[in-house]
Every structure is written in C-alpha cells, then in structure tokens.
Amino acid sequence: MRFLLDDEQREFARSLDGMLTAAGTPAVVRAWSTGDHGPGRALWARLAEAGVFALAVPEEQEGVGVRPIELAVGFTELGRHAVPGPLVETVAVAALLDHLDDTAPATAWLPGIASGKTAASLCLLTPDSPYALDADAADVVFVVTEDTVRVAESAGPVQPSADPARRLARPLGGTVLAQGPGVRAAAAHAAGIAALATAAQALGLGRALLDRTVDYVKQRTQFGRPIGSFQAVKHRLADTLIALEFAQPLIHASAIALAAGQPDCARDLAAAKVAAGEAAYGAARTALHCHGAVGYTEELDLSLWIRKARALRTAWGTPAACRARVLTG
C-alpha cells in the first residue's frame, strides 16, 4: 500500500502545469470557440511532446504503454487549464482501436495519436455519448453502433454547446472499420478511459475554479474587509475543497482498477465520475457566486471554466447513469 503519486508522476503534473500556464490557455480557448483551431492544435502538439497522448497508446504502436494513472494525472492538468479540443475522445479512440480483434486499425491510427499528429473524435451512440465532440476540428471521427465501428465520412451537423469551446456533432455515413462481438468490449474500454479522463479533467477544472476564487475573495473588499474573511464565504469555499479532496482518491483508485483490468472497474469509474463531476460543478457554482456579478460575465476568463464544468458533469456518464452503475456494477 502506497496510495500516493510518486515523484515522477508529481513532476509530470508540475511540468504540464508550468507549460500550460506559460501557454496562456484562455486565449487558446477563446480562439477555439470562434472556430480558429490553429492555437489549439499548436498546443495539442506540445501536449503530445510532453507525452500526454502516448500514455493511451501501447508501445508497439509508438506509445509508452497504456498508463491510466498517468493519464488521470495529465488530464487533471488539462482540466486545470481548460484546454480545448477532443482530448478525452482522442484517448478513448486509442482505447477503442487498441481493443479491437483486428490490429490493423490500431496500426493505422495509434502512432499518429501518440505523436499528436492525429486529433480524433468519437461517439458511441449510447445515452452517455450521443455526439462526437469537436468532430469538425478532428482529423478523424469514429462512430460505434452496437457491434460496428465506422470511420465517419463527415462531421455532419454541428451544434454549439453551452460551453462555447465545445461543439457537438452527429457524424454521417462512413466505412465500416470493424464488426463483431469484440466491438462491444472495445467500446466499453473506450467508455471507461473516457470516464476516467473526464473525471480527472473535472477535478483539475474544479481546483482551478477554487484557486481563482480564493485569490479573488482575498483581495475583494466590502464593508471594509476582504470578503474572504466572512464566514458565509469561507464555509462555502471549505465545502468546495472537501468535495474536491474526496473526489481525487476515487479517481486515482479507479485508474488503478482500470490499469489492473479489474472486472468491477466500471463501478469504480462511475463513482469517480459522479464525485468529480459534482465537485467541479459545485466549485463552478461557488466561483460564480463568490465573484458576484463580474463572475456572470463572458469577458472574465473565469467563464471559460464555469461553462465547462456544466458540460463535463454530463459528458461520458451523467450523474444518474453513474449512480445507477455504482449499485449495479
């Protein structure tokens, strides 16, 4: 038993955090929201250089081997900086292709995913995954229908999300890539990785919202005192921290279960997804409230985090679906 991140994992988080801080992600998110994917793809390449996508790709496909714990660590940092793009979908595609009976699709696509050349999107056409995120910005889009994987012909109709950095597509047509009972198992693996990466992203997002709000309430003065000295404000922020702190070990433990291929890992992932999604959403509500009216504006960068929290709460496993899974396995 040593339920702690090791030095290397912590250093990975620190270096990603440093790189993303320096990159100034709010400008990247705003560009992405207007359909200018250039800065986002440039950042994508740097994330690939840092090894983020290779963590979802086996060594024989030019990755570093599938490492769910490191993926969770990495996606926490991506969430902390609200990095845009089909990040979760790309690593989920890696899991999907890696688990197909036929290795040809993996050989065709995974090296590009690991190197950052390929941004992929995915929808499973299940209640958890009706849309392909940012399909219009992805290089390739995969659609799973029951026991069939298709490569979509086009992104299809695209709709805006309440988070302007996300666009939701219904991909059209395409050619069959794989078919058979093995597809269902592969899709389950993809959904598992997607739930883990989304939960980790939510955790990072929530931590960033809390950090920004703590900074704000220390400097914002009313009635002659920083509002952060008022108990009503303090206690709300304390509750936000509690929710985040207790979500984190659920994420790490579910990553361990996933890495070990434990049969009940779907239940553990569901628990992590609910806890992290609710913690991040609660953090967004608290951040909005404690910032007051300025928090309600689009121009404050805080809005980039607030709106994503709502989206991640339901992406890749709604709270209700996950709670049901916790009890039914």
Place this chain on the structure above:
Amino acid sequence: MDLSFSPSEDAFRAEARAWLTAHVPDTPLPSLETAEGFAAHREWEHTLHADRWSVVSWPEEYGGRGASILEWLIFEEEYYAAGAPGRVSQNGINLLAPTLFEHGTAEQRARVLPPMASGDVVWAQAWSEPEAGSDLASLRSTARRTDGGWLLAGQKTWSSRAAFADRAFGLFRSDPHTDKPHQGLTYVMFPLDADGVTVRPIGRLDGKPAFAELFLDDVSVPDEDVIGEVGQGWRVAMSTAGNERGLTLRSPGRFTAATDRLTALWRTTADPSDTALRDRVADAVIGARAYRLFTYAAASRLAAGGSIGAESSLNKVFWSDLDIALHETALDILGPYGELADHAAESPAHGSWAEGYTFSLAGPIYAGTNEIQRDIIAERLLGLPKGRR
C-alpha cells in the same frame, strides 16, 4: 501507486476476521448509552483485551500489538463488518491515550494505559462547560495549587457516558492572570467518584441517560495526574488533534460496513423504480468509498514521513455529513418502521438504524463543530483571512 495489502497485512486481516467471527455476540448487546448496556460493553472490552484486540495500535507493553496505521484500519474494517459492539472505551483510547503517548510520563503511561486497554477503567472527557462550547478556551473551571497537588472547581457538561464512567480528563484554568484565554490552562485527570464530584445524568435526544454534567467542588488531585506542563494544557490538548487522531476518531470501516448494510436493505426492501432513493444509496456508497480511499492516502502520507495537521478537519466534516445522510436514507427506506424507537420490539435490525441515526446527529457538533472545522479549512488550508467568528 499501490492499493494492495502485503501478505502480512492479509494475514493480520484473516486473524482478526477469524477472532471476530468466533467472539462477536450473535445478538447485539443492550445500548451502550444505558447503565445495563455500559456494563455489557465493559465486559466486551475485557473479551477484546484478553486476546489483545482492544488497542491493536498500542505497543505490546500496554496490551496492544504494535500494529501499523494500516493494520489498525484493517482491524476496524473487519470489526465493523462483523457487526461488533460499539467501543465503550473510545474516549480514552482515541483522545486521552494519544495525549499520554505524546506528553505523558512513563509512570503515567504505565499506570493509566493498561487498565484503559482492559476496560477496567473507562474514561469520560470533560471539555465543555456551560459557557465554553466552540469557544473552548474561554473555560472557567479552575485548578488551584495545594501542597503536592491541585484542587479542581467548577462545572463541566455534555460529558458522554460520565454517568457510568470511572475517570475523566479535562482542561482547567490554573492561572487566572494571563493575556490570552488559551494560556494558563492545565490538562488534568481526575476520578469521577472522588469527594467533591457530583455527576448529574442528562437525557440525550433519545432519552438515554448518556450525557452528564459534572460539578466539581474542590476535588483534590495529585501532581501525578497533570499531563504535560502546568499552564500548557491548551497546547497539550490540541497537539494530538492534528495527527493520527484526525484519522482515528472515526475509522472508514464504520461507514463501509454501514453502507454495505444500507445497500442490502435497499436491495431487499426498497422500490427499485424509486430512483431518488437509489441515488441517495449510491451517494452513501460513493462517500464511504471516498472516505476509505482518502484515509489510505493519508495513512500512506504518514507512513512516508508526512503529517496530517489541519487536513483532519476535512475528514471530520466529511464523515459526519456522510453518517447523517446514510442513516436518513436507511430510515426513509424503512418508511413507517423507521419511526420505531430503537428499543421497540419491532424496530428493524434490532434498532441499529434508529440508534445510529440519533448518534449521527451529534457528529457535526462534537469534537469541534463543523463550523469550527470549516473555519480551520478556510484559514489554514485555503489561506483565507481570519475574521470574526
């Protein structure tokens, strides 16, 4: 990251489980909060102690097994999963003993710990006073110097099971002329049957006489019963609040066992189409799992040489809220049967949900109210400015 147990930890778990299977009473003991139940639970402490299961984490010389924190967590998981009785000695074991290990003398440890381990001496805490609750440092009870000892005077209250216990520990003002309220306090142990002590039982919310107030009228206590330095009582009392005590006050095993029972109750009794109820059961399961994992992480940090400190306040708020939520959910599943008093003939599960619910209601209040804990979290973990309480 590693969540697995070593072969020796697995063996420890197996040994504990086998012992508990052989010894845990088939029918629950009478309520710990009554005189009859208190005596039965003291007897159970003797049984635990006879095979060295009463204080597993203590050194062997005091009746323990020198168990690691992780082994202690394993023992607690097995203990509550086995449905074993509540621990009548918990205040002594969880609150006084850590203080003695850190601040006591060898003589005090040798004298106090073995009878605590055996249940021969059961301890009550005497912190709160009528005018000193959350603001504990404003306490007024005094310790006055006499030849070779002290005279204790004043009133303590909300002392759990003091009506049945043997001895108590608390803070007393030994120097009335200090600049700040938390200075000039001294940590003292005293017998509850001494001359000058009057114990008045107070009925709890469920009517059980398990609360008490203590009136102290120049109770004579020798110097040997002062823990730590005279005048340093506040520091002595608080120093153990932030280390393992933050972990050991309420072990995760309690909540994993309770949520297992809740899940079983839900599966056998509840309407499966009631998704609102299902969500609450799921949240209890998720909460208990989160608390268990959070504690493993904290234990790992301690084992790696780290410390806990103000983070124990995160624990306190989390488990006390979880405890209430899971008991409320159980009572709602039981529907009209949830109203039955725990000692009613038809009370489900021998009244354990009803009594557990009443007990859970105290969680956000004792051991530092959750408002105090949230202040600590905000100020020490988030770095927010101090303000008026």
